[in-house]
Amino acid sequence: MWARVALKGRAIDGETHEARRELQTLHYIPAAPRLTFPRSQSDKHCESSNCSATMGKKYNKGRGGSGKRGGPKHTAKATVKKGSKARLARFGKIAKQGQSGINSAYMTRGTILRRLQLTLKDFRRLCILKGVYPRDPPKTPTAGKDKVYYHASDIQQLAHEPLLKEFRDFKAAMVKVRKSVGRKDIDRARSRYEEAPQYDVHHLVKERYPTFDAALADLDDALCTIALFATLPAAGRVSPEHTSESKKVLKWWQQYVAHSHSLQKGFISVKGVYFQASIQKHTVTWLVPHSYTQDVPKKVDFRVMLTFLEFYTAYVKFVLYKLYKESGLAFPPATADTTSQFFELVGSDHEGPLSGLSLSLRREASYSWLDFAACSAGARIVDEAECTHIVADRVLKDIDSNKEHVQPQWVIDSLNAGRAKPCAPYQPGGSAPPHLSPFVEADDEEDSDSEDEADAPPSPKPEKEAKDMAKMLMSKKAKRLYGRMQHGRERKQAAVARLRKRRELLAARSRQ
Amino acid sequence: MPKPSKSKKGKGKKPPPPPSSSSSDAESSDSDDERSYEDAPRTWGDAERAQNSEQQRESGALQQLKDQALDDLSSDDEDAGNATGRVPTHWYEGYDHIGYDVSGSKVVPEKPLDGLDLAIEADDGEGVTVYDKLNGRNVRISKRELEQIRRLKKGAFANPETEMYPDTYRSSVIETTPLHNAPEPKRRFIPSKWEGMRIHRLAQGLADGRLRTREENRRLRKEARDPERRFLEAAASMWGPEDVEDPSGRRKGPLPVPAPKLKLPGHEESYRPPAEYCVDDEGRPLTEPEEGQDFVPKQHDSLRRVGVYEKGVQERFERCLDLYLCPRKLKRRLAIDPESLVPKLPDPRDLKPFPNALCRSFIGHTTAVVALDCSRDGQWLATADDSGRVLLWEVSTGKLIRETAVPGPLSALRWNPHLEHHVLAVAGKEGVYLVDTRTARGDDREATKALLEGEDDEGVIEQRRDAEVVGVWSTLQQEPCTIVKCALAAPARTVAWHARGDYLATVSPDAIASMQCVVHRCSRRSSQAPLKRGDKGGQIQSCVFHPSKPFLFVASRTTVRLYHLARQELVKTLRSGCKWISCLAIHPGGDHCVVGSRDLRLCWHDLDLGEQAHRTLKYHDKALRAATFHPKSSRYPLMATCSDDGTVQVFHAKVFDDLTTNPSIVPVKRLDVSSPKGCLDCAFHPTQPWLFSGSADGSVKLFHAL
Incomplete structure (x- = not known):
């Protein structure tokens, strides 16, 4: 049974052996100097000599016992009192075994689970929520090369996490609920379920991002995940609440970006639409998937994804709260469902590449991201009767000669170019100029040219x-x-x- | 006190008004038959049931129902006609009976009512007639029976009055005799003091706000659990202006490693990339797919045709896995300009003059020119080729002056460094030859003649370890020019003059160890082998005299040894790390030497320093053949090496008298002698910054300084 449980846990976690191997081979390469773990001489001593079990204590400055095995042998004079300053100066502090060195600084996941008395599931959730990740040790610990190691200081933080207690309390409450259900005492079960302790991750947001600057610098992954969940079908573990909350948060974010006129670039890719905004000198890039039903492979473990979503939603909401407050807006904003309301919130006095133009999106081209991009570029979204440009994605039969007809790409290209591009090449139904990535540095290619x-x-x-x-x-x-x-x-x-x-x-x- | 039974209690009290109107109440009190099916209760809640039975009791309908229920108990199964049991009815198809009754007589079925009969039946509204197929009878079901069926189907008792759990424990009789005789205590009659105090305290607490009611508590708990409210509370105090990166300042352990951001998309990811990013004519993608790229660039004709990206969820999931499972490490990324690695050299134009342009070719050799040298006065150039021809050229005009035939394939040639001795030393297969160049004028002619004069030796050389005879001297010819031969035990490979022009050293690598290096004295026609033992480094490759001191440099395959000739001892060993030394040259100052090797290396040794090379350079593509310094190194600090790759590399190699300053070695010019077979020897002009080169294809070239 234990084998089955272990296998099950492994499979669920998406951490099969191969995957772990692959993951181990990845090395992140940020541009900061590499640190080495400081080693004292005593570590070397411990590893080189066979420390017997009786040798419980080691000395950092082992002058007295140097070259002698089988325990520290004091050669101090009898007149030197034990514990005196003179003795300390001579021998150094007594160091306990297993308190320094690579093997105590880095520990495997199995060791951590044993020490913290956690299940793999809880450990995974804690790691994701607290942002604890394995580290590559500077040299291989005794457990071997095929393991993933966590640093002891990171684990120290985990051990003092208040969430640990909340997890345990919740588990205990659920045991009681199950008992009540077993006794068919449904009322009590319900009330116990409702009264079960709740946890939130608010303190973790502050802990992981002590300053607002740090919070703004790490938004990319959070926004990408939220945008993906906004397009996911609510099935299986993904509940309609997840989807609607993601949609809501993404919308709030887009509203803020449009309101602050900070959208810099857009790019329609095969994966979705990339947007890049500059928020308080931080460049934030996110990907909005195309609004079709997403394929959900069976390999994807949504428990992992939902834990990430849980943290990311809270985190982005806090960031949004601060951003909205700083620009004098109410948070959460009033629900702006229709395009016009959304536009009102953005404001009309915005100077952008499309300012002064009013667009009308045809049915086949009415993407929510297109509204956002157009509003951010300064355009207004209006009804077809009063617009200057019609955005369509198919051959038009009724062409109004007083109005310009363009493809959706025109909006993004204009945004990237910083001015309204000429409409003629973007006739709906016809071919348009190639859509280039604004993230490729233009001078890269020119230089090489x-x-x-x-x-x-x-x-x-x-x-x-x-x-x-x-x-x-x-x-x-x-x-x-x-x-x-x-x-x-x-x-x-x-x-x-x-x-x-x-x-x-x-x-x-x-x-x- | 026993609780009175429901029936008793009901008698004394007025029942609560029924939900229906009083008129319907009156109607229903007559008979339940009068109530329509629609009005009949569909659910039988306790209250309604009690109320219903109350009404029925009052109207007497209940008794009637009870009687009927008693009637119901007499089952009509007793006179059931068919007693065949569970026999399929179709077995009786084709017979006029459908089974047998208890007495064994046939049961003949009635005919079922047809549609018209049924319509007539339905018209009177008093129940329905159904056909009992088993017994073959038309059965009339009254309205009341229908009601009972409906109740049974719902799981209720057929009789509404039936109680499932009759309370048999309740007594309707109040006992007159009490169980005990104690008088009632006083506390039964007066209000409790303690309860009063408690109530007072509770009331006071509620009024003060110290206590909360249970409902209040529940409401507050619910509010506290409201996520929206919790969020707003936390958000108000989340980030302030005084925040710092590490508030506690106590964080131990390694620095946090932020996850790297995802790579931004390039043109190939566009929904409408430029045409050149799409597949080429053979259908292959033109750009190499990036790490993890899972799509082929394709031009979509409109945005709505792009469709969903299948790997979207998978890619995000993998990113999530990377974020929490992937070991992180800080790595130093090398952010340097590659050009900063290239050393900054002084401009070659500032180091002029050095040979940099082809001035003249000396045409006359047909086979490989193995050696060349220029006379000390700089007027003449002597070249030797494979076939044994030694040619003499005038440097200033390039004119061939004389051709001398010397036996054998030749391998080296050196002009006597003494100005008065116009003699060439040529290394050949059988030994070393001294050739009078006949360029001497005046007194020099006598001096040259005196050097070459002497008596011929007799005898032959044998390759024996104890052989006393090292070289056998003889005069080969007197006319047109004098050639003196010193026969050696093995072919001579290199030859080197001492600075005074009397001593000569030759190297014969194929000889036995003690005979590989031979020193000759021309004026006395004597030869001796100074090294009695072989060298650990392998065969001797080259040897050179020190320009001013009585030292002899002997290069074996891997090391160079420096011997003191007068004291006859080893002074120094130079280990360059080369695998096969091919050439050796001493700086005219005498403190530096370079070693060229077949494994493409040039090692510069400073004799004042240790035994390791001061500088090792690797720049030729093939083996080095020769290295040479300019004789006037103070004026022209030049060095050149030539190689089998057909080039001559010229260096500006300045040596300083100051012991602390390292020599500066600056490559200034790569001369291409345009010989695919390689350049075999090179030599500087003694007074000008010019360079001669001899190639394996027989060309001899002079490069001068522009």
Whole structure:
């Protein structure tokens, strides 16, 4: 039975052996210096010598017992009193076994579960909510290379988490509910269920993001998750409350972004629509999936996803509360269901690339994100009778010559360009210019282009020769590093060159 | 006190008014038959049931019902006709009877009523007639029976008066005799003092607000659990201006590692990417798919056709897994400009003059030029090739002056460094040859003649360890030029003059260990082998005299040893780390030497420092063949190496007298001798910054400084 339970737990957690292996191979590479765990000499001593069980204590400055095994042997004079300052100065403090060193600093998940007396499920929830993650130890602990290790200080935090008690209380309450149900005492069961302790993650938001700045810097994943849940079908573990709450929060966020005129870029991709906003000097990027029914693979464990959603919803709501308060708006805002109400909240005096224009979205082009993008760009969404531009996504039969007709892409392209693009190339039903990603630095490609052009007439010979000769004097290490850097650069340039060649070929074909 | 029974209590009190109107009440009191089915109660709650029975009791209908119920007990099953049991009726199909009764006589069925009969029946409104198929009878079901069926089907008793649990324990009789004789206590008659105090306290608490009623408590608890309210309370005090990153300031352990952000999408992820991002003519994607990219770029003709992205949920899930399961580590990302790794060298134009342009080619050799050297006065150039021809050229004009034939394939050639001795030393297969160049004028002619004069030795050399004869001297020819031969035990590979021009050292790697390095004295026509033992580093490859001190540099395959010739001892060993040394050159100052090797390395040794190379460079693509310093190093601090890759590399190699300053080695020019077979030797002009090179294809070139 235990085997079954263990297997079940593993499968549910989505942490099969292979997956864990794969995950271990990933290394995050942020741009901060790497830390090494400080080691004292005593650790080395412990690992090199066979510490016998009787040798319960070790000395940091083991001068007295140096070179002698089988326990600390004091060679202090009899006149030196035990515990005196002189003795401390001579021998150092007594260090207990297992309090320092790599094996006490890093522990495996199994050890943690045993020490904290947690189930895997609770541990996972705690880790997600508290943002505790495994760390790559600087050297391999004794448990082996095929394990995932957590740092003891992170686990120390987990151990003092008030949520632990709340989880236990809730579990105890549920036991009582089950008992009442078993006795068919439904009323009592119901009241016990309703009275069961509730927990919230508010203190964790403050703990993980001590400053508002830190909170703004980490919004990307939260918004992406919320936007995904807003489009998920409410089935299985995903309840309608999850979906509606996500929709609500996403809407509030979009309203704030539109109100603060902070939307910078948009990009219609095959995965959905990316938006990038600059909120108080922080760049926030989120992806709104296309509004179709999402495929939900069976492999996806929604308990993990819902725990993330739980934290992210609370976190984004707190951020929104602060943002709304700072811009003098009421939070939560009045429900703005229709586009016009949404627009009223945004305000009409906004100077943007589309300011002064009024759009009307045809039925097939009425996406909620398009409203948002258009309003953020300064346009107004009105009825078709009084609009200047009609946004449609199919061939139009009744063309009003007084109005411009454009595809939805025109709105996003105008937003990225910072001005209203000409409407003629964006006729509905026809072909439109290619939609380019605004996240690719424009000068990246231009640079490489210009470099390539510079390469075409080879650089002045003496300079190249001088550089070749300077390379002769590089050390082997530097030469190798330089070669690798050049290799990466050349690969990138080769890809750009391949694309340009293809573009020219296609252009030549189209001319024919 | 026993509780009075329901019936007794009911008699004395007036029943509560029924929900229906009084007129219907009067009607229903006559008979239950008069109540329509629609009015009849559909649910039988206790209250309604009690009320119903009250009414019936008052009207006497209850008694009637009871009687009827008694009637009901007499089942009409007794006179049931058919007694065949559970026999399928279709067995009797085709017979005029449908079974047998208890007495064994046939049961003949009635004919069922047809539609018209049924219509007539239904018209009187007094129940329905159904056909009992088992007994073959038309059965009339009265309205009351229908009601009973309906009740039974609902799970109620057929008789509304039936009680499931009759309270048999209640006595209708009040006992006159009490169970005990004690008088009633006083407290039964006066209000409790303590209860009063308690009530007073509770009332006071409620009035003060100290206590709350149960309802109040429930309401407050519910409010406290309201998530909206909890959120607003927490949000009001969430972030303030005085927040700091680590409020406690006590965080131990490693720094937090923020998760890296997701990569932003490129053009290929667009719903309408540029055409060049889509597949090429063969259907392959043009750009290499990114890590984890799971789609092929495709141009959609309209936005509504894009559809859902199948991997969307999966990708987000994987990101979530990464966030909480993936071990994190801070890694230093190398953020340096690759160009900063390339050392900054002085501009070669500031280091002029150095040979940088082809000035002249000397045409005359047909086979590989293995060695060349320029005379000390700088007028003549001597070159030797594979086939044994030694050519003499005039440097200023490039004119071929003379050709001398020396036996054997040749391997090295050096001009006597003494200005008065116009003699070439040529290393050949059979030994070393001294060739009079006949370029001497005036007194030099006598000096040259004196050097080459002497008596011929007799005998032959044998390759024996104890052989006393090292070299056998003889005059090969007198006309047109004098050639003196010193026969050696094995082919001579290199030759080197001492600075005074009298001593000469040759290396024969194929000889036995003690005979590999031989030192000759020309004026006395004597030869001796100074090294009695072989070298651990393998065969001797090259040897050179120190320009000013009595030192001999001997290069084996891997090491260079420095011997003091007068004291006959080893002074120093230089270990360059090369696997096969091919050439050796000493700086004219005498404090530095370079070692070139077949494994593409050039090692610069500072003799004042340790045995390791001061600088190791690797720049030629093939083995180094020769290395040389400019003889006038103070004026032209130049060094050159030539290699099998067909190039000559010129360095500006300045050596400082100051012991603390390292020599500066700056490559200034790569000369391409345009020989695919490689360049075999190079030599500087003694007075000009010019360089001669001899190649394996037979070309000899002069490069001068522009």
